[in-house]
């Protein structure tokens with residue numbers, strides 16, 4: 001039986017507007033806050049002991065939330081919907097499908113406010129659908145600073161790439177833009193080629209989080225800033241085949257993988273056809289500049305098995 005348990009999904013429960021933010025749980029948030037607000041280019045909108053909400057140059061209140069946990073884990077993924085009615089309708093749709101809604105629609109009590117719901121996907125990831133979050137004014141005084149604009153995408157390791165991709169398409173209305181053989185599936189919710197990708201793996205975990213730079217120039221400046229701080233790319237810079245985006249991967253202080261990217265392909269919904277990309281060096285690195293990924297980054301992309309949100313609740317109850 002499929003990990004989703006859903007047989008006749010009916011229409012999607014929501015129309016996702018965008019990927020808003022990611023929450024990461026780590027043993028030592030302070031070192032992560034220093035890294036992401038220092039060299040990486042984010043800044044804190046709000047901060048407490050062992051917790052921070054970090055923004056990029058765009059108008060989202062935060063794109064990265066960091067909090068404390070005894071091992072690395074994905075805290076949650078947050079998507080934007082457009083209206084409260086859409087959040088309410090999504091809750092009814094999820095309940096109809098038997099998907100565990102762990103927070104009913106209502107005011108959200110974190111630093112960004114707003115209204116939303118939370119549910120758990122079939123592999124235990126906490127997903128939040130939200131509207132009316134606090135905005136912040138755009139930041140980047142001289143227009144050339146290497147400040148990520150937003151989360152470009154999150155790659156998630158899955159034990160069942162077909163079932164989990166089907167869940168996100170059937171339930172959340174996402175579309176598969178491309179496959180990398182039967183190893184990776186790239187999913188979109190708007191014109192960006194992908195905001196989520198699933199990677200077939202031995203266990204469920206976070207593979208990496210990618211931050212979008214406004215241009216290749218900003219992308220290269222960001223890499224330069226890291227190099228000046230003594231941090232070299234673990235893979236890249238290069239340009240991927242699927243998605244056509246630039247890439248440069250680094251390890252953060254928690255041993256999670258972060259990526260600078262730019263220029264992801266824009267999809268025309270009516271004309272796009274999903275393709276299957278062979279996993280050849282020329283197609284995963286079009287420029288031929290990246291070289292192979294380091295052993296270290298491969299290990300960090302595999303991550304540690306993530307028991308998921310409900311298991312964490314049980315453990316702390």
Ligand SMILES: [Fe+2]
Nearest residue numbers: 155208210259
């Ligand atoms: Fe990526």
